[in-house]
Amino acid sequence: MNMTKLFFLFIMMLSTMITISSMNWLGMWVGLEINLMTYIPFISKSKNKASSKAMMIYFLTQSIGSILMLFSILMNFMLYMSPLYIENLITMMVMVSVLIKLGAAPFHLWLPEMMSNLNWTECMILMTWQKLAPLTILNNLISNNLFTYLVIILSATFGAVGGLNQASLRKILGYSSINHVSWMMMFMSMSLMWYKYLLIYWILVVMICLFFNSKNSFFINQINSMSYSLMEKYMYLMLMLSLGGLPPFLGFLPKWMVIQSMIQSNLYLLMLLLLLMSLITLFYYMRLMSPLILNYSMINKWNNYDSPNKWFLYMIFFINMSLPLFSVLSIF
Secondary structure, three states, X not given: OOHHHXXXXXXXXXXXXXXXXXXXXHHHHHHHHHHHHHHXXXXXXXXXXXXXXXXXXXXHHHHHHHHHHHHHHHHOHHHHOOHHHOOHHHHHHHHHHHHHHHOOOOOOOHHHHHHOOOOHHHHHHHHOXXXXXXXXXXXXXXXXXHHHHHHHHHHHHHHHHOOOOOOEHHHHHHHHHHHHHXXXXXXXXXXXXXXXXXXXXXXXXXXXXXHHHHHOOOEHHHXXXXXXXXXXXXXXXXXXXXXXXXXXXXXXXXXXXXXXXXXXXXXXXXXXXXXXXXXXXXXXXXXXXXXXXXXXXXXXXXXOOOOOOHHHHHHHHHHHOOHHHHHHHHXX
16 A cells, blocks of 8 residues: 555545534534545555545535535534534435445435445445545434434345345445445434444455455356355355344344334334344345355364464454453443
């Protein structure tokens, strides 16, 4: 990584911190604008049509979100004093602008399309760090009203159904990200502990992106054609099941916390819908796993296989099986 990339990475992190720590809406808008302009150089490093397409999609959608946000802010002079005086219409407009930036349904169509034109490192940044600032702004706006529940239902549904007929791993993870945003928004509307969900989701996404990047896999049929060792098979299955939220693995913990909060808030019907949509996402994770489950392993020995990234595989194993250790987070 050269000094220019390090500089842009530093400014990207700084801009997110500006948005998080800002006390007024214009400061948040400025932080988002700087963040937009520092992420684009990461996309445009390779001079081909895919990166140019991704760059234009990202720039146009984020610009539309920023324009709508600035327009909403300037509509009401009371916003300069405190976010507490904001009115319902303005709240909804700012929420729409943030949802466009976040890639939540029904403003989600740009996200999977853009991800299919990026490499795994850029996808990883888009699904993790780039979500932090919009989610923090959304936390200041969200309330238990019909509009919020509608966005949650749409994000859960489109995130689940959209990934069913996809062959691209990046698009599947994009739709999975939309589904996870609905869970985060649900948690956010009930509790201030939503950042725990985000943190665990970050850990899982980083591990999955690094795994696919090490194997240079971009489509489902590439998984089928590769020869994985037994250890790599187990790690891959663990990551997919963990992202789906099955109980023995780490990915179950954030969903467990959300379900617990929803039961306490008596939101049984919404909880049932989210769980059903989560089952559909688990179905397309199973599609990714089935070639590995049904095929024989090329290397059957655990000890004789000397993988260059063996430490990485052991780390994935430890993190995914550390549900009791991480469940201490849900207590505090």
